[in-house]
Amino acid sequence: MHALVLEDFNTMTVQERPDPTAGPGEVLLAVLATGICGSDLHGFTGKTGRRVPGQIMGHETVARVVSVGDDVHGLEVGALATLNPVVVPEREAAAWAGREHHHPDKYVIGVRPDVVSAFAQLIVVPARNVVPLPTGMQPEHGALVEPVAVAVHAARRVDASAATSALIVGGGPIGQSLVLTLARAGVTRILVTEVDPARRDLIARLGATPLDPTSGPVSDQVRAALGDLADVAFDAVGVSATVADALSSTRLGGAVCLVGMGQPRLDLDAFTISTMERSIVGSFTYSSDDFRAAVEIVAGAPDIAAALISRIVPLSEAPEAFTSLASGDGTPGKVLVRMSAT
Known part of the structure; x- marks a missing residue:
């Protein structure tokens, strides 16, 4: 697979990385498109110190289910989905339902440096963080659910x-x-x-x-x-x-x-x-309840969702897009990186 890597601050490169596989309780996703968040731009420039060179960022995404690991039920291969980036320990997920973002040991996909995140063509995430999208929803609009x-x-x-x-x-x-x-x-x-x-x-x-x-x-x-x-x-x-x-x-x-x-x-x-x-x-991030509500809002307003996306660039042009956005190029809305052709 190919991935967009923060090679150094102010430098993004497209690199080849090994294809991952889903383990027990996990799902393998083929990423379709991922939005460039303001926090990604701050990571790109090194402004906040919350990203590190060598990291694969990305958390505003839409994907399709490729395969599921053992003990995963209710997710069909080929289904359109997004992911909730806030991950709590599996053993405590039920106890913290609805307030996951307050868990002291949570991590955020796209922020934690050792987790391959959504600027990669294939990613593995916990099944409990995969959120199916409604039938008929425009795929690119799934990348708007997180913001x-x-x-x-x-x-x-x-x-x-x-x-x-x-x-x-x-x-x-x-x-x-x-x-x-x-x-x-x-x-x-x-x-x-x-x-x-x-x-x-x-x-x-x-x-x-x-x-x-x-x-x-x-x-x-x-x-x-x-x-x-x-x-x-x-x-x-x-x-x-x-x-x-x-x-x-x-x-x-x-x-x-x-x-x-x-x-x-x-x-x-x-x-x-x-x-x-x-x-x-x-206010910081969201709960799983907030995330599910956001799916309904985006799916119910396709015209507005389309207006929120200024442009979609292929993966090969993503490094240039980061540089341009970080320089303040005047893009009014969201820029998505198309990670896969399907």
């Missing part, structure tokens, strides 16, 4: 279904996934701040109202658009300035969900939290 699961978990963290208005700070792929998720949850007025014009155009096509944060104070723009501040806000960037925008644009007693991780430390105006009784809530 939408991030959005589902964030929305649930602040009970967004009780809100009528929301502000999303940052219109990248997670911000875009939040638009889809919040609309499905019944939020009728969704605003998204984004500096890039191409992304603002995409946000508008998704049915949300784009705001340009460089054109004036975000809180003033939110008031102008809504007639009030937003019920809830999501920071999909995660730097001090964007958290400040989210806090100042959220109603008294409202909540801000911190999804982005742009900085390891933040400067906060404590008075905008305490005197206005606003809350900051963290």
Whole structure:
């Protein structure tokens, strides 16, 4: 098989690797396409220290079942599937169901360096992490389930279904996934701040109202658009300035969900939290319940899912795609790497 390898920081190469086989409790998947996540780009540049040279990354993926190991039932060979990258020890999987992301000994496929992940043509994963996709679903859309699961978990963290208005700070792929998720949850007025014009155009096509944060104070723009501040806000960037925008644009007693991780430390105006009784809530990855909900959301919105994908590149062009995206090439949505021709 061939795989996309982080040979060194800022250098990706396509290399040949041995074909894996599924052991007991495991499934062998033929990867069809894998999305390039922002965390993959940070790994590519070495920005976060969460990836290492020699690693095969990738966790936003869609695949077909090639074979199953002993003691695996309910997964048919040839079935279209995605994978939940959050893996807990098998002996504790049942006890931690619905809160897998809180397990202290979990690992994440695509992050753990010794696990061959979804930028390989063939991967072996625990059967309990394979999630079949509905019949008739456009295969490439399966690679969107993971980022939408991030959005589902964030929305649930602040009970967004009780809100009528929301502000999303940052219109990248997670911000875009939040638009889809919040609309499905019944939020009728969704605003998204984004500096890039191409992304603002995409946000508008998704049915949300784009705001340009460089054109004036975000809180003033939110008031102008809504007639009030937003019920809830999501920071999909995660730097001090964007958290400040989210806090100042959220109603008294409202909540801000911190999804982005742009900085390891933040400067906060404590008075905008305490005197206005606003809350900051963290959100990281998702539970298995969130992941299954994301499958339904993506499968139920094929037109929006298609709009979220900016382009699909063959494996041979993936190194160039990483370099281009890391340089800020202006791609508005998700870039997928086609790992297999079928």
